[in-house]
Each structure stands twice: as C-alpha cells, then as structure tokens.
Amino acid sequence: MNKISVIIKREYITRVRKKSFIIMTILAPLLMAAIIILPTALMMNQKGDFKKIAVIEDNSDLFRGIIKNTKDAEFVYLENTKVDDLKKTFEKAGYYGILYISPDLVNIPDAVQLISKKQPPIGLLEHIESSLEKEIERQKLQAYNIQNLDEIMKNINTNVNVQTKKIDETGAVTGTSTGIAMALAYILGFLMYMLVFIFGSQVMRGVIEEKTSRVVEVIISSVKPVQLMMGKIVGIALVGLTQFLIWIILTMGTVTVLKTTILKKTDITEISQNMPQNLMSAGQQTSATAQPSSISPELAEFSKMFDNAMSQPWGLIIICFVFYFITGYLLYASVFAAIGSAVDNETETQQFMLPVTIPIIVALMVAMGTMQNPESSLSFWCSLIPLTSPIVMMARIPFGVPYWQIAVSMILMIVTFLVFVWGAAKVYRTGILMYGKKSSWKEIWKWLRYAG
Amino acid sequence: MALFEARNVTKQYGSQLALDNVSISVPEQSIYGLLGPNGAGKTTLIRIINQITGPDSGELFLNGKKLMPDDVQFIGYLPEERGLYKKMKVGEQALYFAQLKGLSKAEAMRRLKYWFKKLDIVDWWGKRVEELSKGMAQKVQFVTTVLHEPKLLIFDEPFTGFDPVNTNTVKKEILFLRERGATVIFSTHNMESVEELCDNITLINKAKTILEGRVDEIRRQWAGNEFEVAFEGDVQIGSNGLYNVMGQKKDNGKSIIRVKAVTDASPNDILQHVLPSGNIVSFNPALPSMNEIFIRVVEAKN
Numbered sequence: 001m002n003k004i005s006v007i008i009k010r011e012y013i014t015r016v017r018k019k020s021f022i023i024m025t026i027l028a029p030l031l032m033a034a035i036i037i038l039p040t041a042l043m044m045n046q047k048g049d050f051k052k053i054a055v056i057e058d059n060s061d062l063f064r065g066i067i068k069n070t071k072d073a074e075f076v077y078l079e080n081t082k083v084d085d086l087k088k089t090f091e092k093a094g095y096y097g098i099l100y101i102s103p104d105l106v107n108i109p110d111a112v113q114l115i116s117k118k119q120p121p122i123g124l125l126e127h128i129e130s131s132l133e134k135e136i137e138r139q140k141l142q143a144y145n146i147q148n149l150d151e152i153m154k155n156i157n158t159n160v161n162v163q164t165k166k167i168d169e170t171g172a173v174t175g176t177s178t179g180i181a182m183a184l185a186y187i188l189g190f191l192m193y194m195l196v197f198i199f200g201s202q203v204m205r206g207v208i209e210e211k212t213s214r215v216v217e218v219i220i221s222s223v224k225p226v227q228l229m230m231g232k233i234v235g236i237a238l239v240g241l242t243q244f245l246i247w248i249i250l251t252m253g254t255v256t257v258l259k260t261t262i263l264k265k266t267d268i269t270e271i272s273q274n275m276p277q278n279l280m281s282a283g284q285q286t287s288a289t290a291q292p293s294s295i296s297p298e299l300a301e302f303s304k305m306f307d308n309a310m311s312q313p314w315g316l317i318i319i320c321f322v323f324y325f326i327t328g329y330l331l332y333a334s335v336f337a338a339i340g341s342a343v344d345n346e347t348e349t350q351q352f353m354l355p356v357t358i359p360i361i362v363a364l365m366v367a368m369g370t371m372q373n374p375e376s377s378l379s380f381w382c383s384l385i386p387l388t389s390p391i392v393m394m395a396r397i398p399f400g401v402p403y404w405q406i407a408v409s410m411i412l413m414i415v416t417f418l419v420f421v422w423g424a425a426k427v428y429r430t431g432i433l434m435y436g437k438k439s440s441w442k443e444i445w446k447w448l449r450y451a452g
Numbered sequence: 453m454a455l456f457e458a459r460n461v462t463k464q465y466g467s468q469l470a471l472d473n474v475s476i477s478v479p480e481q482s483i484y485g486l487l488g489p490n491g492a493g494k495t496t497l498i499r500i501i502n503q504i505t506g507p508d509s510g511e512l513f514l515n516g517k518k519l520m521p522d523d524v525q526f527i528g529y530l531p532e533e534r535g536l537y538k539k540m541k542v543g544e545q546a547l548y549f550a551q552l553k554g555l556s557k558a559e560a561m562r563r564l565k566y567w568f569k570k571l572d573i574v575d576w577w578g579k580r581v582e583e584l585s586k587g588m589a590q591k592v593q594f595v596t597t598v599l600h601e602p603k604l605l606i607f608d609e610p611f612t613g614f615d616p617v618n619t620n621t622v623k624k625e626i627l628f629l630r631e632r633g634a635t636v637i638f639s640t641h642n643m644e645s646v647e648e649l650c651d652n653i654t655l656i657n658k659a660k661t662i663l664e665g666r667v668d669e670i671r672r673q674w675a676g677n678e679f680e681v682a683f684e685g686d687v688q689i690g691s692n693g694l695y696n697v698m699g700q701k702k703d704n705g706k707s708i709i710r711v712k713a714v715t716d717a718s719p720n721d722i723l724q725h726v727l728p729s730g731n732i733v734s735f736n737p738a739l740p741s742m743n744e745i746f747i748r749v750v751e752a753k754n
Contacts, residue, residue, distance in 0.1 A: 002554075003551075003552055003554075006548065006551045006552055007552070010548050014537075014539070014540060209537075210535075210537075213535055213536065213537065213538060214531060214533035214534065214535035215535035215536060215537055216535065217504065217529075217531040217533065217535055218529065218531060218535045218549065218593075218596070219535075219549075219552060220502075220504050221502040221503075221504060221524060221527070221529040221531075222524055222549070222552040222553050223552055224521070433499075433504060433505065
C-alpha cells in the first residue's frame with residue numbers, strides 16, 4: 001500500500017507541475033467566461049457605430065416619424081428630395097444609407113429599400129421592418145373606422161412567454177428552462193467525454209513511456225505490476241479531479257462576478273435600447289419611458305434563466321459527475337493501460353484504439369440526441385449500459401432522471417469496472433514485459449487467460 | 453554456504469525454450485558471472501531471479517529459504533536496458549526508486565548524498581535524465597540499484613556504455629560492495645572483467661548450462677599443454693623436439709617465454725630441458741583467457 005502511494009504521488013506531481021497542465025487549468029474557465037461575456041461586451045461596444053439614415057417617401061408622408069431613433073441610428077425624414085439625386089451624394093452628406101419607401105408599401109411588402117454602401121446589420125433591418133409593420137397594421141385597422149383605436153391597441157398589445165415549471169413528488173415547484181437544461185446536458189456530456197478520453201489516453205501514454213524506456217523493469221523488480229498500473233491510474237485520476245475542482249471554483253467565481261457586476265450595475269434602460277428588434281410597440285414604448293424603473297423583458301428573461309440555472313439539482317449533478325468520472329475513467333483507463341502494455345510504441349495503438357473509441361463516440365452522439373429528446377428509449381438504455389452511461393447519464397440528469405435508474409446504472413458501472421480492471425491487470429502484467437512481438441487481439445485474449 | 457540457489461529452472465516462451473534445467477549456486481559474498489552468447493537465456497534467468505517472471509518449473513532459494521515476493525527488498529537489480537524517466541530530474545528519480553524499495557525519504561536522501569559524492573555526480577542532481585549522456589545515466593542507475601544495500605546484487609551487462617575510467621570506477625565499487633558483505637551476480641560479454649572480478653561462473657548456451665565452476669579452476673582445466681617460463685635477465689631459447697616456442701617478451705628485467713609441449717612431453721621434461729638456459733624465476737602452466745575458453749566452449753557446442 002505504501003508503495004502504491006509513492007507511485008501515485010510521482011504520477012500526480014510530475015503531471016501537475018507541467019506547464020501545459022497549469023495553462024489548461026487556468027485558461028479553460030477563463031475561455032468559458034469569455035464566451036459568455038463577449039457577446040454582452042460586443043453589444044455594449046456598438047455605441048461608436050452610429051448611423052444616420054435618410055428616409056425618403058415618394059410623394060407622400062404616410063410614414064413620417066414612424067421609425068423611432070435608436071441608440072445606434074438616427075432616422076432623418078427628408079422631404080422634396082429625389083432618391084436618384086441623393087444616391088450620389090448621401091455619403092458626403094453624412095448618411096449611412098437611404099431608406100426609400102414607396103406609398104405602395106401598404107399593399108406590396110417589398111416596396112421598401114435600404115440603399116447603402118455596406119451590408120446593414122440585422123438589428124437595424126429588424127427595427128425598420130417591425131416599425132413599418134406595426135404602422136401598416138395600424139393604418140389598415142384605422143381603415144375600419146374603429147373608435148378609440150389607439151386606446152384599444154395599447155390594451156391588446158401582449159407579450160407571451162411560456163414559464164416552464166417542474167413539479168416533483170412532494171409537489172414542490174421549481175422554475176426550469178429547457179434551454180438551460182440543454183446547455184447543461186451538452187456541457188456535462190462533452191466534459192465527461194473529454195475527461196475520460198484525455199486522462200485515459202494519458203494513462204496509455206504513460207504506460208508506453210515506461211515500457212519503451214524500460215523503466216518498467218526496474219519498477220517491477222520492486223513492486224507488483226498491478227500496483228504500478230493502479231498507482232498510475234489513480235495518480236492521473238487525481239490530476240483530473242484537481243483540474244475539475246479548480247474549474248468548478250473558477251467558474252463559480254466567474255459566475256458570481258458576472259451576477260454582481262453585469263446584472264446589478266448595468267443601466268437597465270441602456271440594455272433595453274440596445275435590443276431594439278424586440279422592443280414593444282411604439283405605443284407601449286412611451287409608457288416604458290414613463291416608468292424607467294420597469295425591467296425590460298430581455299433582462300427579465302436573462303435573470304429568470306439565471307435563476308433557473310441556479311435551481312438545477314447541482315448537488316446531484318456534482319455527485320453523479322464525480323462518480324461517473326471516477327468509475328468511467330477507471331474503466332476506460334484500465335483498458336487504455338492494457339493497450340499501452342501490449343504495444344511497443346504509440347503508432348501501434350491504432351488497431352486497438354478503434355474498438356475502444358467507438359462506444360465513447362456512440363455515447364457522445366446519443367448524449368447529443370438526449371438534448372432533443374431526453375425520454376427516448378435509446379437514451380434510457382445507453383444511460384444504463386456501463387460503456388456509455390457516464391456520458392449519456394450526465395446528459396440526461398439536467399432533464400430529471402428517476403433515482404432508481406441512477407442507482408441501477410451506478411451498480412452496473414461498479415460491477416463492470418471491477419471486471420475490466422481485473423482483466424486489464426492480467427493483460428498488463430504479461431504485455432508490459434513483451435518486446436518485439438506483434439500484438440494482436442488474439443494474443444491479448446491469450447494473456448487474459450494466463451493462469452496465476 | 454550459498455546465498456542464492458536456483459535448482460533445475462526451466463522456462464519456455466511459446467515454442468521457444470529459454471532455459472532448460474539450469475541450476476546455479478551463488479556462495480555468499482562472492483561475485484558470480486553469468487556468461488553466454490546473445491540470446492542464450494541469461495536475461496531470462498535474471499528476470500526469474502528478480503521475480504519479474506516465474507519459471508515453468510524449478511525452485512529458487514535465498515539464504516536457504518524459498519524465494520518469496522517480499523524478498524525483492526533484499527535484491528538490487530540493474531537491468532541491461534537502462535530504464536529511467538527521461539523528463540524527471542536525477543535526484544527526484546533516485547529518491548523515487550529508493551522509496552519504492554522501501555526506504556524512508558530521509559534515509560534515502562542521506563544515502564543518496566553519500567553515493568552521489570562517491571561517484572562524483574553531485575552536480576547532476578537537478579538535471580533531467582534526458583540531458584545526461586548514456587554513461588552518466590548509467591552511473592545514476594547504478595546508485596539507485598545499490599542504494600537500499602541489498603544482500604544480493606544483480607547487474608545485467610553493467611559495463612556497456614562506460615568509458616575505461618568509469619568502467620574502472622564501477623569495478624572498484626562492485627569489489628567494495630562485496631567487501632561490505634554483498635553477493636553479486638552479473639552477466640557480461642566483457643571477459644576481461646570476468647577474470648578480474650568473478651569467483652564463479654556459469655556459461656549458458658542455447659538455454660543450457662555448458663560450463664560452470666570457479667574461474668581459476670576452469671582456467672587451469674583449460675590450460676592444456678602450454679607453459680610460461682620466466683628467466684632472470686636476457687634469455688633466448690628455441691623450439692626443439694619437446695616444445696615449440698609460442699612467444700617471448702621482456703618484462704621488468706625478466707624474459708617471459710611461452711612454450712607449447714609437443715604431444716608426449718610432460719612439464720618435468722620441459723623444465724629439465726630449459727633449466728640450463730638461465731636462472732628460472734617461475735614456471736607456470738599458461739592459463740588461457742576466459743575469452744579463449746568462451747569461444748572454444750561455445751564453438752565446440754555449436
């Protein structure tokens with residue numbers, strides 16, 4: 001036992017001290033945070049990109065003052081100007097483009113053009129379109145001569161947002177978000193795949209290194225082969241758990257910083273002006289400006305998503321993740337160790353890698369499918385079968401999995417990994433001292449059945 | 453009394469017989485040479501002694517008791533293919549191997565300082581193994597092998613890769629270790645070192661023992677009918693009906709003449725015949741080198 005701990009310590013320390021480990025450990029959560037922050041930061045940065053747009057109508061003023069100015073764009077209504085004249089000079093006059101509206105627009109949806117030198121941003125187009133649509137609808141309704149139309153419009157304007165709630169056996173209701181569950185399923189499944197694969201193949205490379213440098217002969221004369229194999233596997237597992245722990249802490253830190261800085265301090269009206277495409281109707285906008293303290297729907301949505309994310313069963317997720325990581329990793333790492341012991345160099349591993357990689361790839365694909373349809377029978381079975389369950393079960397958990405299924409999956413996992421470790425140890429013991437012999441599946445099968 | 457004994461060891465790899473009924477008996481505090489051409493089975497025997505693999509049949513004894521897995525702590529093994537982690541630092545690595553052999557960290561540190569000083573490799577402590585030359589790495593590995601002061605030391609080809617100076621250093625250390633009570637088994641192709649170091653040898657060829665015994669006895673047995681006569685001063689003799697002169701050389705004011713007896717001549721006849729030629733200092737059977745014996749024995753068997 002004491003010797004195993006010496007081996008574990010070496011495997012752990014030599015890896016944790018590597019520059020590549022330190023860089024990956026710190027960089028990965030920052031990268032994740034950057035992915036979250038970047039879109040927001042970009043949104044804030046658009047301020048400098050202000051556009052002045054000339055609006056020209058052909059011999060009418062149906063749409064005068066209809067398109068409201070936004071933070072990014074000012075709409076200047078020009079009378080008595082010919083489009084063809086302005087086309088040549090608009091840039092010199094400081095305009096980004098010309099919005100040319102034909103009076104036929106009421107009947108012909110295409111009768112409006114935005115003429116510019118550059119491809120206009122989608123947000124600007126959406127703002128123009130929705131403003132015009134609302135106005136045309138209003139004008140058409142007005143043609144029915146309804147009294148107090150403006151009043152009615154204000155009243156009927158609605159905004160629907162389905163609130164998903166999950167109810168458990170005790171009747172307690174929590175807010176959920178399918179989007180969050182999907183994202184979480186994706187992240188967990190993929191993370192598990194990466195960890196098992198990256199650290200599993202590290203075990204294999206370590207075994208090959210010891211075999212080719214013949215270190216193994218020295219060590220085997222001091223400790224049993226199984227001790228060396230398990231020491232290596234456990235040492236690398238601890239490296240993985242260390243990395244995972246640091247990731248959790250850094251990510252939680254980043255999330256906390258995000259929540260306090262972005263959600264609380266940002267000027268709410270600023271955000272609402274930043275998202276013109278989803279803004280409420282013109283009529284409602286006036287009321288929104290009248291009550292500046294009211295939260296814009298986007299921000300409300302964001303904060304609700306955030307609450308939903310926090311209401312995920314994090315305790316269960318972390319426990320399951322650690323369990324499936326340890327067992328799944330032990331299962332695959334022992335297979336990888338056996339493969340490493342059977343070959344003379346890394347290029348020879350190809351023929352053995354494929355059959356081992358296939359279940360992992362299948363698991364990853366099923367996990368992706370799980371995000372679309374978490375209740376499918378394929379997901380169900382793959383989350384029980386030990387070779388795929390670490391990845392698929394992690395993808396299912398954010399959608400809610402009955403406890404008995406998790407239990408069955410875990411028991412199967414434990415039994416299987418014990419069998420695999422036992423078999424791998426037998427192959428390893430023989431393979432590690434075999435040199436120059438072309439190994440094949442048949443050969444490995446023979447080693448597996450060697451007595452003693 | 454024999455510190456280590458292997459009785460009737462047989463080992464087969466697939467259809468190939470690696471060891472066929474090989475027995476060795478290593479007296480305590482002696483140096484035992486395992487000789488043989490490449491692929492004869494020496495390394496297999498060494499691996500069996502180290503319990504890296506098990507024999508198909510046969511028994512192993514350490515100190516009169518059956519060899520047990522825990523006995524590895526009494527054995528130090530320097531494999532033929534030197535194995536060190538390339539990326540690891542020399543000192544850390546030496547500490548690691550020492551701890552695997554059951555030494556505490558503090559004790560390992562103390563002994564490592566002693567040995568690193570002794571072999572003049574203190575400066576390499578913080579270097580990575582990949583920065584060392586082959587001979588340097590070998591010195592490091594030699595230290596890790598002897599550090600836990602095992603009763604039985606096993607060196608597989610300990611001199612390959614060493615320059616003459618370092619070869620000499622290692623030879624001296626091996627003799628020193630024996631002085632201090634260790635028993636040594638080593639395999640080598642370097643026959644000169646066998647004559648210098650070994651008390652006993654076993655010559656293995658094609659999985660079988662073909663020659664074994666004390667080195668001096670074997671050399672006497674194989675001496676044949678050649679003699680070395682040393683005279684005081686400058687003396688010359690010629691061939692005749694009793695013997696042929698094989699060579700003459702001058703050494704420190706003496707003339708050493710090597711003669712080969714013609715079929716029936718006895719040492720006495722030859723001595724009588726050369727007696728008048730000068731003042732004889734010594735008259736010895738000319739011992740063949742282990743190199744000659746090795747080649748003759750192996751070639752005879754093939």
